[in-house]
Amino acid sequence: xxxxxxxxxxxxxxxxxxxxxxxxxxxxxxxxxxxxxxxxxxxxxxxxxxxxxxxxxxxxxxxxxxxxxxxxxxxxxxxxxxxxxxxxxxxxxxxxxxxxxxxxxxxxxxxxxxxxxxxxxxxxxxxxxxxxxxxxxxxxxxxxxxxxxxxxxxxxxxxxxxxxxxxxxxxxxxxxxxxxxxxxxxxxxxxxxxxxxxxxxxxxxxxxxxxxxxxxxxxxxxxxxxxxxxxxxxxxxxxxxxxxxxxxxxxxxxxxxxxxxxxxxxxxxxxxxxxxxxxxxxxxxxxxxxxxxxxxxxxxxxxxxxxxxxxxxxxxxxxxxxxxxxxxxxxxxxxxxxxxxxxxxxxxxxxxxxxxxxx
Ligand SMILES: [Mn+2]
Numbered sequence: 541x542x543x544x545x546x547x548x549x550x551x552x553x554x555x556x557x558x559x560x561x562x563x564x565x566x567x568x569x570x571x572x573x574x575x576x577x578x579x580x581x582x583x584x585x586x587x588x589x590x591x592x593x594x595x596x597x598x599x600x601x602x603x604x605x606x607x608x609x610x611x612x613x614x615x616x617x618x619x620x621x622x623x624x625x626x627x628x629x630x631x632x633x634x635x636x637x638x639x640x641x642x643x644x645x646x647x648x649x650x651x652x653x654x655x656x657x658x659x660x661x662x663x664x665x666x667x668x669x670x671x672x673x674x675x676x677x678x679x680x681x682x683x684x685x686x687x688x689x690x691x692x693x694x695x696x697x698x699x700x701x702x703x704x705x706x707x708x709x710x711x712x713x714x715x716x717x718x719x720x721x722x723x724x725x726x727x728x729x730x731x732x733x734x735x736x737x738x739x740x741x742x743x744x745x746x747x748x749x750x751x752x753x754x755x756x757x758x759x760x761x762x763x764x765x766x767x768x769x770x771x772x773x774x775x776x777x778x779x780x781x782x783x784x785x786x787x788x789x790x791x792x793x794x795x796x797x798x799x800x801x802x803x804x805x806x807x808x809x810x811x812x813x814x815x816x817x818x819x820x821x822x823x824x825x826x827x828x829x830x831x832x833x834x835x836x837x838x839x840x841x842x843x844x845x846x847x848x849x850x851x852x853x854x855x856x857x858x859x860x861x862x863x864x865x866x867x868x869x870x871x872x873x874x875x876x877x878x879x880x881x882x883x884x885x886x887x888x889x890x891x892x893x894x895x896x897x898x899x
Contacts, residue, residue: 542868542869542875543592543593543869544590544592544593544866544867544868545591545592545593545595545670545866545867545868545869546585546591546593546594546595546864546866547595547597547675547822547824547842547844547864547865547866547867548594548595548596548597548844548847548864548865549596549597549599549600549643549677549824549825549844549846550598550599550643550824550825550827550844550845550847550848550851551570551575551578551600551601551846551848552568552569552570552599552600552601552602552605552645552846552848552851553570553600553601553602553618553627553628554568554569554570554601554602554603554605554606554613554618555568555613555618555623556623557606557607557610557613558607558610558712564713565712565714565715566715567605567606567607567708567711567712569602569605569848569850570602570847570848571848571849571850573849574847574848574862575623575624575626575627576626577847577881578627578847578862579626579627579629579630580881580883580888581862581864581881581883581888581889582627582630582631582633582634583630583633584889585634586630586633586634591866593637593638593639594634594637594638595638595639595641595664595668595675596638596639596640596641597641597643597668597675597676597677597822597823597824597844598643598644598645598646598676598677598678598679598825599643599645599646599677599825600631600640600643600646600649601615601618601645601646601649602618602646603615603618603645603646603648603761604645604700604701604704604705604708605645605704605705605707605708605711606704606705606708607705607708607709607711607712608705608706608708608709608752608756608757608758608759608768609709609757609759610759611759611760611761611763612760612761614761615646615648615649615650615653619653619657628657631657631661632657632658635658635659635660635661636660636661638658638661638662639661639662639663639664640654640658640661640662640663641664641666641667641668641675641676641677643677643679643824643825644677644679644685644686644687644698644700644825645704647687651663666680668822672817672818672820672899673818673819673822673874674812674818674820674821674822675821675822675823676822676823677823677824677825678805678808678823678824678825678826678843679700681793681794681797681805681808682700682794682797682798682808682825683699683738683739683779683782683791683794683795683797683798684698684699684700684739684778684798685698685699685700685798685825686698686794688781694760694771694774695760695762699739699743699771699775699778702743702758702771702775703742703743703746705758706743706747706750706752707721707746707749707750709750709752710749710750710751713750713751721742721745721746722798722799722853724741724745724746724749725738725798725799726799726800726801728741728742728745729796729799729801735792735795736779736780737779738795739775739779740772740775740776742798743771743775744772747768747772752768753768754767754768754769754772755767755768755769756768779791779795782794789811790811793807793811794808800853804826804828805825805826805828805843806830806832806834806841806843808823809821809823809834809841810834810835810839813834813835813838813839813841814835818839819839819840819874819897819899820839820840820842820867820874820876820897821839821840821841821842822842822843822844823841823843823844824843824844824845825843826843826853827845827846827848827851827852827853828843828845829843829844829845829846829858829861829863829880829892830843830845830878831865831876831878831893831894831895833895839897840874840876840895840897842865842876842895843865844863844864844865845858845861845863846861846863847863848861849862858878858880858892858893860880860882860892861880862880862881862882863878863879863881864879864880864881865877865879866879871899872898872899873897873898873899874899875894875895875896875897876894876895876896876897877891877892877893877894878891878892878893878894879891879892880892
């Protein structure tokens, strides 16, 4: 007998405020087709008793991807939007064997929200531990996306929140993909000598791409607003804050985590594995499904990828979105599988890569 666990993340259920206006493109990351496939996958997992536990690893909901000139939706607006009702019903069906962890795009979701919406679902506190397996969304290792309680930033929101708002503004205007900020981080990281300028350099690049000006206003949930130029000033010291609070090494890793260079978020997985003796490290967040060896080949890093086809980073590892990570625990070993969902198949969970690791 083995214990099978399923790890899923980055579904990004949202709303489309402009949907009744002809001058706006659909800026949501999760399309209606993606949502339909995710719902079908959950229903499949619900009917299979062999999957003992389901771990939702963050960014299930999303109130970050919203143009700056709109007041962002409340979580209730997202819960009640008919475009999410099928997925929510499917999640209710598997609630009793499921734990919910927040990511960055759903950091405003509360324990009360989840236990009310999904009776029986467990609320996970920041990190999932099971012996020497650790799983978390991963944004806590990334410079632009870790929640910041200490500094006088806006509503404890990280810089990544404003990057998402700016990219959504571009997406609403032009209909083009909104996750291309990774290209800017890659470029700026490679060529900039003064690393402390990276956060503002990336923010400036996305602001320019969205054709915004410093005096443009970003509408917030509490009906206040903040100017693009003010955001730039408030987060100017982000890099130096990381240096003060962590170490030069962790600061460097937190930038690498925002890129696709040097292993991206996998470099943080390698660091955790070595530091804490973890055999399996599972992250989401990057939208890059991955299964690789870390810690001198002694440990495994898996990434749960995404269910949003249009944000899928297809240059890496596997060629399809709709990803799942499945772990199977035996007395003496773990098997970790990186999978894709293909609804037209007899067994719709298609195993792309497998790693086996002795306990
Ligand atoms: Mn994320």
